Amino acid sequence: MENELIYVYCISDSPLGIARNVKSKDLKSLKFDDFYVMVKYVSENEFSENNFKRNLSDIQWVETNAREHISVIGMIMEYTTVIPFKFGTIFNTKAGLQKFITDYSVSLTENFHHIRGKEEWAVKVYCDRKALCDQIDKLSEKAADLEKQIMESSPGKAFLLGRKKIDLIDNEMDRICKDFGQKYFDEFKSLSESTSLNNLFPKEYTGREDIMILNATFLVSKDKVPDFKWTFDSLRKKDENSGFIIEATGPWPPFSFISIKEKPDAR
Amino acid sequence: MHDNVVDRCKDITILEVLDRVLNKGVILTGDIVISVADVDLVYLGVKLMLSSVETMEQLKSGKSIAGK
Structure with missing residues (x-):
């Protein structure tokens, strides 16, 4: 045919x-x-x-x-x-x-x-919750305080506080993920003309063990791209031991920043 | 990070590619275009592909699927 x-x-x-x-x-x-x-x-x-x-x-x-x-x-x-x-x-x-x-x-x-004169850059952030959990006492004041109480308590009380800490850690990890996601988004947003948030993909789609916590796209002026890359590199190095993995890809065609409006009398 | 889009594309996961080319922001027109339901179908394909890769790896490493 x-x-x-x-x-x-x-x-x-x-x-x-x-x-x-x-x-x-x-x-x-x-x-x-x-x-x-x-x-x-x-x-x-x-x-x-x-x-x-x-x-x-x-x-x-x-x-x-x-x-x-x-x-x-x-x-x-x-x-x-x-x-x-x-x-x-x-x-x-x-x-x-x-x-x-x-x-x-x-x-x-x-x-x-x-x-x-602008480029689309995609940033995905993943959290390795095990790595984050390993250093929760460094990242969460609440967890550190509770750990201190556990150390100073009798075995019985320490056991009960230990169970309390398990719940606290879960909540604190969620909060830390949210804070870090927001921090990354704000950092890249400050270097961008426009932003777009995309769906977060669960593990079954990413095939990864860590959890996607941010999937964002940024429209960056070409003259700001070096700053954008520098920010990416410095955040990646700074937080690599905290359990946060940042991936940036680009420049992509500006798929996320096109908005087509039909003229009123068309069709 | 690669500088050339063609080189870059080879290393990028299918999920990343689909995240771009099926993005909600792009033009929705044409006589035939992928709908939201079709997008779900495509992502289902990604999920099945990944789970079959996982199954293959488990088989290779001698783990039983039933024991998953």
């Missing part, structure tokens, strides 16, 4: 060249009004609504295509500002894509203005 559906990667407001090493991906740059859209023609066998949704249950297929989606946008992003589309955005016809561009042109221009 001929490839006739249009898979959309991203939009730019300046002409899009296709790097030599990605030509094999059948990419095509289409121009609509003042915008340039990077697309690929895809087959109904793979991307018709039914086939596409069936493929979504195949994680290997999703992984290959999601990685390709972000790689293509990432390569274009290296030389121009782009508005990225969600993975798997497909138009049936060129006319439909043209209508979208026309209807949303004002909003697209506003978004370009908002993201130009």
Whole structure:
């Protein structure tokens, strides 16, 4: 079957060249009004609504295509500002894509203005609760006080206080995680133009033993990126023994900071 | 941290990639687009993939699945 559906990667407001090493991906740059859209023609066998949704249950297929989606946008992003589309955005016809561009042109221009000269950085913070628990007396005044009382008490009282401490430690670890998460968020926020909080993923999704306590994205001016990286490095080193693991990735296409508003009379 | 997005992508987990490309902030349009229910389906795939990796590792290390 001929490839006739249009898979959309991203939009730019300046002409899009296709790097030599990605030509094999059948990419095509289409121009609509003042915008340039990077697309690929895809087959109904793979991307018709039914086939596409069936493929979504195949994680290997999703992984290959999601990685390709972000790689293509990432390569274009290296030389121009782009508005990225969600993975798997497909138009049936060129006319439909043209209508979208026309209807949303004002909003697209506003978004370009908002993201130009900025980069998206993602920060995830994990807590190793065992490591945190090991040094709870250093991080929690309440736990340290209770420990002192235990040491000074008779064996019977110490036993009861010990049980009390187990509950206290749990609550204190929750509080410390919250405080550290907020601290990291505030530090990175102070260097950013915009922020976005994403869902926290449980262990079954991360495949990690530690617990995700912060999943945030920051839109950072390019001139502030060195400070952002420096802050990341210093926080990571400072807290690595406290049981907090910080991971930062970027620059990403500005997926989290696009807000498209339709013009009132469209559709 | 890598400087090149292509190199970076190779080392990044699928969860991180999906967290970006299926983010709630990106454009929701097109004649076909992944819906919230579809996103749940995709993440279910991630979970199943990870649990099968875990099962494989347990089998390799000789632990019984029943004893999990």
